[in-house]
Amino acid sequence: MKGRRLRFWLYRWHRRGGLAAAVIIILVTVSGIALNHTGDLELDSYYPQSSLLLWPYESAIEIRQGISTKDGWLHVFNQQVLLDAKVLGECSRLIGFASTDREMLLVCEEQWLLLNSDWTLLELIDPAFFQLEHIKSIGSGEQRFAVQVDSGHWYVLDLETYSALLLSKADFISVPYELTSLPLSVDSSRNKTISWQRLLLDMHSGRWLGKYGVWLVDLAAIILLFLALSGCWIWFSKARKS
Amino acid sequence: MALLFTLLRNLRGLTTLSLILFCLLCSNLSRAQSVYYSIEGISAEVFNGMSSNAKTLWLQAEQKQEAQRVANIELRQARIKYWQAGDTCLWILSDIGKERPITFAVVTRAQKIERMEVMVFREARGDEIRLPAYTAQFVDQTLTDDGELSRHVDGISGATYSVRTMKRIARLALLLDRWIMPNNASTVVGAE
Numbered sequence: 346m347k348g349r350r351l352r353f354w355l356y357r358w359h360r361r362g363g364l365a366a367a368v369i370i371i372l373v374t375v376s377g378i379a380l381n382h383t384g385d386l387e388l389d390s391y392y393p394q395s396s397l398l399l400w401p402y403e404s405a406i407e408i409r410q411g412i413s414t415k416d417g418w419l420h421v422f423n424q425q426v427l428l429d430a431k432v433l434g435e436c437s438r439l440i441g442f443a444s445t446d447r448e449m450l451l452v453c454e455e456q457w458l459l460l461n462s463d464w465t466l467l468e469l470i471d472p473a474f475f476q477l478e479h480i481k482s483i484g485s486g487e488q489r490f491a492v493q494v495d496s497g498h499w500y501v502l503d504l505e506t507y508s509a510l511l512l513s514k515a516d517f518i519s520v521p522y523e524l525t526s527l528p529l530s531v532d533s534s535r536n537k538t539i540s541w542q543r544l545l546l547d548m549h550s551g552r553w554l555g556k557y558g559v560w561l562v563d564l565a566a567i568i569l570l571f572l573a574l575s576g577c578w579i580w581f582s583k584a585r586k587s
Numbered sequence: 588m589a590l591l592f593t594l595l596r597n598l599r600g601l602t603t604l605s606l607i608l609f610c611l612l613c614s615n616l617s618r619a620q621s622v623y624y625s626i627e628g629i630s631a632e633v634f635n636g637m638s639s640n641a642k643t644l645w646l647q648a649e650q651k652q653e654a655q656r657v658a659n660i661e662l663r664q665a666r667i668k669y670w671q672a673g674d675t676c677l678w679i680l681s682d683i684g685k686e687r688p689i690t691f692a693v694v695t696r697a698q699k700i701e702r703m704e705v706m707v708f709r710e711a712r713g714d715e716i717r718l719p720a721y722t723a724q725f726v727d728q729t730l731t732d733d734g735e736l737s738r739h740v741d742g743i744s745g746a747t748y749s750v751r752t753m754k755r756i757a758r759l760a761l762l763l764d765r766w767i768m769p770n771n772a773s774t775v776v777g778a779e
Binding site for chain 1: 620622625626641663664665666667668679681683687688690706707709
């Protein structure tokens with residue numbers, strides 16, 4: 346009678362335990378099988394790009410920045426500044442962008458690009474001639490471009506004489522364009538750090554699930570052990586009875 | 588013996604200090620930028636009180652192709668600004684050295700280079716090209732029919748990329764000077 350009750354209890358918790366640990370066991374099993382074939386699958390040579398898969402690594406992956414305009418995203422790739430996929434010119438680091446009715450100014454670290462309203466590159470300007478240290482932002486107002494330096498002062502730019510004039514009042518300057526993280530639609534291959542191998546290893550150990558992921562996988566392992574033992578018990582006690 | 592220990596201790600300190608200074612120097616070199624001339628400064632020297640006009644050369648597609656062929660420079664921009672007084676023209680031109688842009692001032696007259704100076708240098712090494720003894724090699728250079736400089740320009744060990752850039756810019760400036768001369772506007776150099 347006692348054995349029957351124990352078998353019934355084990356049977357009930359075997360079902361419950363199996364269901365509770367199913368998701369983790371499937372994850373660990375699939376990742377384990379894939380890791381067993383790392384060499385054949387070249388898991389260390391390929392990099393996942395899904396933001397869902399990469400959520401634990403956001404701080405480790407370099408998030409490229411760009412500027413959203415009405416015609417697309419401005420961003421730097423391979424030392425070139427692009428409007429979505431169209432190359433505009435050379436640029437090591439994008440600092441800012443501003444536009445007036447007729448012209449647009451793209452400020453890069455070592456070169457400024459003056460463009461017309463249909464994104465044709467008009468002129469390349471060497472920023473060194475303006476003698477401005479550490480440009481923080483760029484804006485426009487009254488059909489002129491202005492830049493703000495680290496000290497907070499605004500300078501209006503004269504692109505004819507390559508000079509900058511300190512503004513005492515900058516309330517007419519507006520800064521509508523700001524650097525923000527590029528969306529995945531533009532920056533489709535941003536991850537070159539976390540390989541599939543690393544991702545699957547972290548999934549397998551539970552680290553991918555965050556702080557308590559390892560404990561969760563440990564718990565799933567204990568449940569799996571319980572399933573094995575309870576399964577054996579149910580099988581052999583039934584066989585003994587018959 | 589005590590003297591030897593003191594010497595060794597000082598040497599260790601000196602080595603550490605040298606290493607720290609070397610690291611600081613390297614970190615600074617990676618972002619170094621030297622401005623040797625401003626536009627006002629070079630204009631004042633070149634035109635020597637004569638009034639110069641800021642002008643704009645609008646580039647045609649064929650001219651861009653020719654610049655690519657002769658000077659090996661891809662001109663993406665639609666126009667180039669220059670300053671002119673009489674026959675003398677001042678061109679401010681930039682191109683990448685090894686990794687960063689170098690900006691030059693080239694003074695041309697009657698399709699000859701009168702003067703060439705480095706205005707802004709950003710590379711970690713190779714700024715020997717700005718020395719007067721070196722820039723003097725570019726004076727009186729002209730463009731041959733093959734699109735080469737008329738005289739040999741010596742190289743500098745350790746400044747290979749900067750030297751190449753300077754030669755490219757010299758060829759480009761002579762080409763631009765040719766384009767703004769009304770009689771030679773349609774001349775094609777080095778066409779195959």
